[in-house]
Amino acid sequence: MTVLNEPSKRASRMSARQRLILLLLLGSQFMLAVDFSILNVALPVIGTGLGFELAGLQWVATTFALAAAGFTLLFGRIADLFGRRRLFLAGMALLGLSSLAGGLATSPTMLLVARVAQGLATAIVTPAGLALLTTSFPEGPLRAKALGLNGALMSAGFTSGAILGGLLTELLSWRWAFFVNVPVALAVLVAAPLVLTESRPARRPKMDLPGAVTVTAGLLALVYGLTRAGEHGFADPVALGGLAAGAVLLVAFWFVERRAASPLVPVTILARSTVKWGNLAGLVAFATETSLVFLLTLYLQKVLGYSALATGLSFGVLGIGTVLGGVIAPRMLARTGTGRGMTVAFAVQAAATASLALLGAGSGWIWLLLVATFVGGVGNMVAIVAFMITATSGLPDSEQGLATGLATMTQQVGITMGIPIMSAVVTAAMGTVLQGVIVAILVNAALALAGVLIRTRASTS
Structure with a gap:
């Protein structure tokens, strides 16, 4: 019996080269996730330093989101056609240069141009990196483990970006929120050609x-x-x-x-149940958790009176929960099945989010916030890993760039759409800030619960 099990044991173990690939790609994706939120805490300081008008500050985040979400699908397909490693390296070079330009910016225009370039770099690197990840690991336990770690670090990067941005701004300067990318990009550009092999289809179709x-x-x-x-x-x-x-x-x-x-996207792929319903579930997962961070930021700062740095540190518990969720997701999903695991994950996230409706104006409620965000973070990350596995399974390697491009587009649009929707709910329901936040939290929990219904619909289609 031991001899029969030996091949499957070897198949579930990563080779030394696969570990290097994982380290390189996960480091890159973590850095990209950090870029989504690292400037949020520093926006007032940036406005003062560069002479931004108050109404114009939101464009520091918006220009990045527009480029990152708008061009992801296009570059995911270009990576399939012209080489994923080539696009990955080009994107990392652009990220390093745009981060350097952002750190050296002396005017609002220069900063916004740098943010657009950072968004384009994210649109290039993220789908190419995910495609390299999925094609480097065969479908099964190894790919699930790699996607789990990738999801955990991406979500942790988003939540820890606020912490890092606050620390860099307070201890050094807001410019270091840009400069921190430069040495990482250089290191990846040096190491990637030695570790990654080129990946592209044998025949290149027309664009x-x-x-x-x-x-x-x-x-x-x-x-x-x-x-x-x-x-x-x-x-x-x-x-x-x-x-x-x-x-x-x-x-x-x-x-x-x-x-x-x-x-660009064959209709036959969009019609696949795994791609269609998997991406819809992913949209819910990213929209709910990132917008919840926005809602709790309002609560912590406007109701409890926390500083920007203290607010960022409070989300460290959420970051720990997402990392734990990414670590346990592959084993959990292997035991329960991806569909059932996704259902359980969304149900846990919905329950944890709904409990936050009990938050009050007293400082003692911080403990409920910390526990609920930790538990909800675990559930959300398991749902995200299940989404990534579902949305990229059953497709040939030649279409992995497209599948990961779709999944990445779902992630970017979900992150972007969640906050304005919740902001509109808060505004519409607000007698007080706390009242508006509580109503929006209940809407957020209802959306997470909708993830369960989406999964049910997927299993019957």
């Missing part, structure tokens, strides 16, 4: 230009509309115009893909 234009423009309009709605409400004509334009362009993209000889 689907109409599809690329419609989906990129549609995503840009959608993200802009959501961001504008977060500022001015969903009744704002410009926000409604952006959302409507995004919807029209994405519908046009669907019809373009149905007729294209070499589609």
